[in-house]
Amino acid sequence: xxxxxxxxxRNPPERRLDTKFDQAGSSRRLQPIRRCADFSRPQIDRxxxxxxxxxxxxxxxxxxxxxxxxxxxxGSVRIVAGASGTAPAAIALFSFKKDGVTVTExxxxxxxxxxAYRAYVETSDNVQTGIAIANPASSAITVNLEATTLSGMxxxxxxxxxxxxxxxxxxxxxQIPGFERMTSPFxxxxxxxxxxxxxxxxxxxxxxxxxRGDFLIASLPTVDETTPAPRPDLAFPHFxxxxxxxxxxxxxxxxxxxxxxxxLRLFDQTGYPVNAW
Numbered sequence: 001x002x003x004x005x006x007x008x009x010r011n012p013p014e015r016r017l018d019t020k021f022d023q024a025g026s027s028r029r030l031q032p033i034r035r036c037a038d039f040s041r042p043q044i045d046r047x048x049x050x051x052x053x054x055x056x057x058x059x060x061x062x063x064x065x066x067x068x069x070x071x072x073x074x075g076s077v078r079i080v081a082g083a084s085g086t087a088p089a090a091i092a093l094f095s096f097k098k099d100g101v102t103v104t105e106x107x108x109x110x111x112x113x114x115x116a117y118r119a120y121v122e123t124s125d126n127v128q129t130g131i132a133i134a135n136p137a138s139s140a141i142t143v144n145l146e147a148t149t150l151s152g153m154x155x156x157x158x159x160x161x162x163x164x165x166x167x168x169x170x171x172x173x174x175q176i177p178g179f180e181r182m183t184s185p186f187x188x189x190x191x192x193x194x195x196x197x198x199x200x201x202x203x204x205x206x207x208x209x210x211x212r213g214d215f216l217i218a219s220l221p222t223v224d225e226t227t228p229a230p231r232p233d234l235a236f237p238h239f240x241x242x243x244x245x246x247x248x249x250x251x252x253x254x255x256x257x258x259x260x261x262x263x264l265r266l267f268d269q270t271g272y273p274v275n276a277w
Contacts, residue, residue: 061088075168076201079110092110103216104216106205111201113198114224115195116192119190120189121187122186125185126209130171131170131173133161133200134167134202135166135167137196142160143169144160144193145159145179146191147186157181161177192222205218225254
């Protein structure tokens with residue numbers, strides 16, 4: 001989904017790919033990437049420096065794609081732990097440049113496979129939601145997708161995708177088979193599930209065309225249904241309001257809970273309550 005990107009892997013202390021959308025939101029065939037970066041053995045980078053033979057405790061290893069070529073190439077990335085059996089925490093940062101100017105940047109966290117996810121989705125005149133799904137299995141799998149309204153009722157849109165072994169699919173909401181009749185605007189929840197024991201890895205992306213015609217991308221975290229429900233108290237470490245800034249909060253109830261109640265409290269940097277509504 002991007003022409004230029006980098007990945008950072010942080011070590012815990014001590015111890016073919018086709019896609020259907022591009023940066024402009026148009027549909028076209030994209031070229032696959034076939035590349036392996038080994039961070040367990042010494043390598044020589046372009047400056048002649050040797051990369052470390054492992055990631056030291058509390059440190060990180062970073063590399064970046066070249067961003068060369070005129071065709072957009074997309075895919076998924078597998079991180080395979082070495083002899084220690086411990087996989088590092090990992091972040092992918094991708095950016096898009098146009099005429100030498102960086103237009104947008106976003107990040108995606110690496111995650112283990114799961115059998116069911118939910119994600120907030122939205123479509124309007126200038127907003128589109130994209131979903132990227134990777135299959136970590138050595139055989140093809142079927143992934144089921146179903147949309148519900150913000151009230152939790154079926155939206156009348158469902159479909160399935162077949163993802164080849166080690167393959168990847170990335171689509172906008174209206175490009176999913178069975179979702180072609182979805183009209184704009186729409187806001188709801190998309191459930192992504194599979195019966196495969198290895199599960200899938202899912203990332204959500206929000207694309208917005210701004211007033212200058214730039215296509216901006218932000219990552220949308222997905223909710224893993226197989227993980228325990230969050231503890232009673234959660235916190236957003238940052239919000240911005242005023243002078244052109246606004247913040248949208250999206251709260252998704254756990255699938256196993258009939259309903260969720262609570263209070264959202266905003267505080268300023270000194271800890272005093274803020275009225276931003």
